[in-house]
Amino acid sequence: MEPSSSPPAITEPAAAGSGEPLAHRRLVFGIVAIALLMASIDQTIVATALNAIRGDLKAELTWSGWTITVYALGQIIVMPLAGRLGDQFGRKKIFLGAAALFTVASLCCSLADNIYLLVVFRAFQAIGGGAFMPTATGIVAEQFGRDRDRAIGMFTSIFPIGGIIGPIIGGIIVTYWSWREIFVVNIPIGLLLIVLGLRFIPSSVPKATSRIDGTGAFLLAVTMLFGMYGISSLGSAGAEPTDPLFIVAMLIALVLGFLFVRHANRYATPFIPISLLRGRGFGAMNTINFLFGAAMLGFGALVPLYAESRYGIPPLQAGTLLTARAVGMICVAGLAVFALRRTGYRAPMIGGFVLVAGGMTLMSLAPHGLTPYAWLAMAAGITGIGMGLSIPASNNASLQLAPDQISAIAGLRGMFRQSGGIVAVSVTTAILNHATDAGTTQAHSFVVFAAILLLMIPITFLVPDHRGTW
Incomplete structure (x- = not known):
């Protein structure tokens, strides 16, 4: 070059x-x-x-x-x-x-x-x-x-x-x-x-x-804005699911979402084709990406808080637990990428989900033979290895379904993952605001995240598997 x-x-x-x-x-x-x-x-x-x-x-x-x-x-x-x-x-x-x-x-x-x-x-x-x-x-x-x-x-x-x-x-x-x-x-x-x-x-x-579908773009944007604003409001101190702010925001989001779907079904060239939102392949991957964001992104955002509230680990040291997860992820991701053509998509996704669920479960348990920090770092590293194994496969699985619409699919994937993460963090923090023992309650939330990952495994069988190049 x-x-x-x-x-x-x-x-x-x-x-x-x-x-x-x-x-x-x-x-x-x-x-x-x-x-x-x-x-x-x-x-x-x-x-x-x-x-x-x-x-x-x-x-x-x-x-x-x-x-x-x-x-x-x-x-x-x-x-x-x-x-x-x-x-x-x-x-x-x-x-x-x-x-x-x-x-x-x-x-x-x-x-x-x-x-x-x-x-x-x-x-x-x-x-x-x-x-x-x-x-x-x-x-x-x-x-x-x-x-x-x-x-x-x-x-x-x-x-x-x-x-x-x-x-x-x-x-x-x-x-x-x-x-x-x-x-x-x-x-x-x-x-x-x-x-x-x-x-x-x-x-x-x-x-x-064709002329851009401005109506569809606007409806999608305001649907996401009101929905995420309503859900994020649950994370505020003292917020309840019965708060008028939450109820009104979610009702507006539901109405706007209905209008968006109806518009997309009727418009000749919709901003987001309905075919990218449902069906055996896309419907399964969108569900996986949302739950993936809820379990993995939501979990990651709450790890330092858990280390501080349950074990009294200093904030700076608690933040480095995410470094342990990221190191595990980086070490495995490159190998997983180059093995994709042999493994296909399902096997690494399933293996990764199981590893992350195992790491989360370990994190929820009391330390055995190690200091609390070492135990949490080990568990975080395991979750990182699982993420490094599963993310390359899940990134490519939906893109391979329609290679001619790569940008739109990548945008939807990010939207579903980020939405899942915000929902998980907002709901978990709302629960923690009312808990008498925040550390123990958060440990239970990690078990719930692990269960979500294991429940995702049957959904992966709805995703068309693929080996070799696209």
Whole structure:
């Protein structure tokens, strides 16, 4: 590969039709990987700065927490939208637009002088960050041809890296500078992404020339917004399922969801085809992704809290338990990716679910022969190994069902997983708010998460298995 040579004018149909990997594929993978890593870091880096933000902006804790919640909500809403937009208008355009929005929003976050503006700017930042995954998936699939299954599987190792270094970077920046520099560091990276993307990412031919379904996009966005807002409100202190806020938000979400489904069934070219939401293959994978997010993402977010409340482990040490999980995940994910063509999708998903369920069960039990920290670290490492085994297979299983709609499917996958995670965290924290012994109650919740994973195993048999290349 010669840096001085111009990138070939690759169009999407040519790449897809030939199946041959393209010359600049590794460079393109590196560019989109930087974007994914930056979005992943921003999911966790702000958590270390909550107290600093609260003190500097004189904000209530609930509003400070919304700097994290709104980022997750924004990503949930934008993932399926960005996937569809990438298919319709070209993935390079949406990717570069996302990078520009993320960069500008990061600058605005660093300059915010009150908590309300900061939450608004974080929402715009989430729109940019959420658009990276579906567009990056489509771009990499075009570049790697018949090797796209392995390339997409390698995305598995990027997000845990962000989970490892995000809190560390955030702690260093807050300690030696201020919380504002957490957002400032995104600006040069975002500018670099834009320059490299303009230079090396080839343009793709849009898959559809029909007018975009604006009504469907709006209905889906507001359905997710009201649904996730209602569910996240359960996590507030003193919140009850009978609270008017929760009931009204969920009723609005149900009505809007019904209108969205009816519109998608009647519209000639819907924003999200109903075929991607139901049926033996997609219906099963969407269910798996939602439960996967509830069990694995919800579990991960609650591990440090569990270590602190049950065993009195200091916060910084409790946070490193997620590092043990991420290390286990990274170690296995690469091997799982290259074994996919021999194992198919079902075997690694089932094996991974069993391992994660086992690790969660161990974590819920009292330590045997080890210190509490060592016991929890061992259990977290086992869950990481299970995640590294199952995630590459689950990432590819739904994409293989319709390779011509990769971006839209990747966006829906992220939406279902993030939704499951928020539901699990919100419901669990609502239960913990009313528990007399939070540590023991949370141990019981881990057993429930493990049971959910085991119940997912029969569903995997509804997913078409596949060996070899796509």
